[in-house]
Structures are given as structure tokens and as C-alpha cells.
Amino acid sequence: MFQNLRHNLKAVYARTYVRVRSQFREPEWVLTESVIPLLIVFAAATLYRVSGSEQLAGFAVLGGAMMAFWDNVLWLMASQFYWEKESGNLDLYIIAPVSKMSILLGMSLGSIINTSIRALLIFLLAAFVLRVPVNIADPLAVFLVFTLTLTALYGLGMLMSSLYMLYGRGAYQLNDILSEPIYLLSGLYFPTIGRYSPFPAIVQFLVSLIPLTFGIDGLRRTIILGQGVEQIMLHIYVLLALTVALIPLAWRVLIFMENLGRREGRLSLRWM
Amino acid sequence: MAAETVNLGRVFRNRGSVVQALENVNLRIETGQIYGLLGPNGAGKTTLVKILTTLLLPTTGEAYVYGYNVAKEASKIRPLINLVSGADTPGYGLITVRENLWFYSMLYGLDKETARERINRLIEEVGLKDVENELLRNLSTGYRQRMNLARGLVNEPSVLFLDEPTIGLDAVSARKIRKLIKDWVKGDSGRTVILTSHYMAEVEEMCARVAVLNKGRVVAEGTPAELRSLVAGKTVAVMEVWLPTDADRVLDMLEAAYKTHDPATNIYRIRVVVNNWDETANIVEHITSRGGKVLSLVKAMPSFEDVYVKLVGGGEVVSEFEA
Secondary structure, eight states, X not given: OHHHHHHHHHHHHHHHHHHHHHHHHSTHHHHHHHHHHHHHHHHHHHHHHHTTOHHHHHHHHHHHHHHHHHHHIIIIIITHHHHHHHHXXXXXXXXXXXXXXXXXXXXXXXXXXXXXXXXXXXXXXXXXXXXXXXXXXXXXXXXHHHHHHHHHHHHHHHHHHHHHTTOOTHHHHHHHHHHHHHHHHHTSSSOOSSTTOOSOHHHHHHHTTSHHHHHHHHHIIIIISOXXXXXXXXXXXXXXXXXXXXXXXXXXXXXXXXXXXXXXXXXXXXXX | OOEEEEEEEEEEEETTEEEEEEEEEEEEEOSSSEEEEEOOTTSSHHHHHHHHTTSSOOSEEEEEETTEETTTOHHHHGGGEEEEETTOOOXXXXXXXXXXXXXXXXXXXXXXXXXXXXXXXXXXXXXXXXXXTSBGGGSOHHHHHHHHHHHHHTTOOSEEEEESTTTTOOHHHHHHHHHHHHHHHHTOTTOEEEEEESOHHHHHHHOSEEEEEETTEEEEEEOHHHHHGXXXXXXXXXXXXXXXXXXXXXXXXXXXXXXXXXXXXXXXEEEEEXXXXXHHHHHHHHHHHTTOEEEEEEEEOOOHHHHHHHHHOSEEOOOSTTO
């Protein structure tokens, strides 16, 4: 039992290492992949500012920083197994005597480290240039919301990765479909839940199932509005519930998809 | 017993079409040898390897590796095996050869010291010393294939599956890979290699036993010498012929294998197995009556390649190590 856990932790560490090391071998990625979100942030924040809403300008900066995570979940989590399948790595993962969940967990941790650097860069640059007022009253609240947002978000990433495992280039189209609508609905551009939301209650409820929605709202409250843990308990509960639901679900789906792939032949045969 | 299949079958269904990739395959592969799976493209070699490596489930029948059922006991098989596919380029381009090998060693749970020692040894044995700290993406195809082989050996598998390991390699690199594989098997009597190839000379040189697959079925099985006895007492007519049109039909009727074909001149170099030399007169007549010309005719002894042609039919044959 303990030996098995150690073995799987080694796999998690190794997969994390590959992702982080690769990123730092080409650090220019950090810059290039931060530029586009920065442009969107500048555009949105300037628009809010000239229309007289200083707080919303700050909200846009946080939304832009979190955009990096959603892009990462789509392109380097959900569709990652497609790349692994093309190179032959997926076959090797399947036949390795290790839980495939460890591979996904390693991918997630590596992604979180890499993307946190990008997101921080976007936030600091945008906040500095746009002079966004940062008002952190309770660092613990920021930490809790940020951590739970990432665990829920990467839980969704692991689930999507499992679901995408058997698919080929079709995964790309799905990524395109999921990209902009999620930007819009999760509140990356403007708040989509709470009193600033333009959406009716039912839409607000549905968009709250996207981990980013409560995550971004919680971060805005704790970083811009200076709220503490007591005021964001709902956010913590929702993000915790999403984490607890999504990660085990990803595990189950991964096992199901692996068995389906072995049965149908779509796991390793690229012509299928 | 390293591997065994019992009435093994596999069907693929894809958008309404049904492909019988394997049918009623019965094989027993003993430990301590290189076992060859030979056959043309689409014969079912890779499908069989994918079933034995737990990547694919059989549709009918059963398959075992070290006595474990591939469908029900995959988790017991996986620590014992590894797979090297010549068509794939696994690994990550932005980390070094050494880092890639370390990464795969972690998937097998090796401790730090064991991993380091084994990787050092493999880097030496496989000839990666010059490039151990190079990024994988900067490596030539030959070095990548060596890295792939080293990766396949990192867990010291009991059964190593090699799926076309020398495909796309130049003659020198292919020879090195073949030597490495032979040396590895000799290093321990418990090691088994299951090798797929459509290079006959490769299989003949390396394998203790060979199964020839065609259209999903095993059409012959035995040692290379046993298989060669299928053409014992026969003779081969090696001919250079010019065929004006309808060349495939003429060659099919002769059950001839051609090794070279120059499309500019339409000249084929063919081999036809005959029971006695007198039959060549009929072959020459067959060709000339269809407007062709026989440019040269030489008598030769049957080779392993002729066995293969006899078993799977005529067509283009890749017989040498040049590919």
C-alpha cells in the first residue's frame, strides 16, 4: 500500500518536473502567452475606466490573469492526451504499472506552477500600468479562494482530459467552442454572478457550475474589495464541493475511458 | 512461457466497416528467445502486440503473458513488459535524453540510486553518451530510436515488445539496434523479445522462431530453418523483365515477388520459385505472350524471402537491411 503510494507520487513528481522544466527551457513562452491576455485586460479595463467604473477596471485585471488558467486547462490539460497519443506516449502511460491519475495529477501540478507565473505576471503588469487599487484585508481568504479555484479548475481539466482521451483532432474544435463562451460566462470580462451580473438568476446558477466563476468572483472580493473569509464562505463551499465532485469523477471517467478505448481500439490505434 | 494466445481474434468496427484484424491465432512463445512476427502491412502484427501489451482487448479467444490473462490481469502484466515502437517518437522534446529516461524510470517506481545506475548503464550500452545532455528534439532519428530502446529497457522487462524497431533507420543505425537487442537477450536467460517486422532478413537473422501472419491468420510457424524447408528442393528464377501494361496481373499469375521496379522503364527484377528449372520456359512464354520481354534469367537458391513470398503471395518485398 505504502510502496504503491510512493510509486505513484514518484510518477506525479516526474510528470510535474517534465512540464515545469520544459517551460523554463523556453521562458519566452511566459512572455508571449502573457501578451494577448494583457491586451484584452487593457482594453476591458480602459473601457470600464472611461465609463467611470474604477472597481470594474480592477475586476477586468483579475479576470485577465485568470484567463491564463482557462487557456491552460483547455490546451495543456484537456487536449494533452491527444498529443500524447500522437507521439506514442499515451501507449506507454497505459502500459506503465502506475495509476493514470498520477500522470494527470502531475500534468496539473506542472500546469499550475507554470500558469501561476504567467497569471502573476499579467496581474502585476496590468495592475501596475493601469494603477488598479489592490485591497487585500485577509490574505488567508485570498489563499483559500485561489487554491480551491485551482483544485476545482484542474479537477475539471482532468475530467476533460479523460473525456478527450479517445478523440483525435475533434478535440481542437471542442476547445475552440469552449474557449470564448467560457471567457464570457465565467466572468473573465465582467462579473457574471452577484449584484454586478447582467444575467438572470437561472443563468447565474448555471454559470456558477464552472469553477472559474466563483473563483474569479471570490478573488475580486478578496483582492479588490478587501473582503475576508466570513464574506466568502459561499465561494469556499461551492469551490470545495466542485473539487470534491470533479476529481473523483475524473478518476472514474479515466478508468471508464481506458477500458472503452481498449475494447474499441481507439486508445492507441491512430486510424480509428 | 513468455506469452500464449488461444484462438485469439480481434475485429475492428469503424463507421460501418468491419475489419477482421486477427482470426484464430494460436501461438506459444517460450522465454529466453527473440520471437519474430513477420507479415506484410495489415497482417495483424501490431494488433497482436497491442493485445499482448494490454493496450487492446481481444474480441474472441484469450491471450496470456507470463500466465496472466491480458483482459483480466493487465495490472500484473504491466510491470513485466515494455514496448518500443519504431513508428513512434515518445518522450518530451524540451528535456534531455537523460531526463527523459529518468522520467520513464519514475513511471516504474525505480528508486533514485537504481534509476541513476541503470540510466548510466543504458546510456553507455545503447550509445547515447554523446547526446545524453542534448534536448530530445535536437536528436537525429537514429539517436531517437536508440533513446526509445533505452527507454524500453529502463524497467528491465521480462518481455520486451519491439514493433518494427528499425523502421526508417539507415543501415548502420539499424544494424546497431539489432546488435543491441541480440546482446540484451543474451544477457539473461529470462529475457524474451517479441519482434514484429516486415524485413525478412532482420527476422531471419535475429529470431529463434517466427510466426508468419497474413490477413490476420498465422500461415506458418517455426524456426527460420524449418520455414526455409518449405522451399527445399526448389529453385528460384531471378529475372529482369520488361512489362508493357497490366504488370500486376502478370506478376500475380506468376506469384512473383519483385524487389525493384523502375517506373521510367517499366523494368522489374522478379523472383519466381519453381519446382524444377524446366518450368522457367513456361514463365518466359507467359511473359512474352503478354507482350513482355525477358531481359535476363539467372538460377538461384531459395532464400527466406522466397518462403515468405510463398506464404503471403507475391508483391513488393523489402528484403534487405537497406530500408
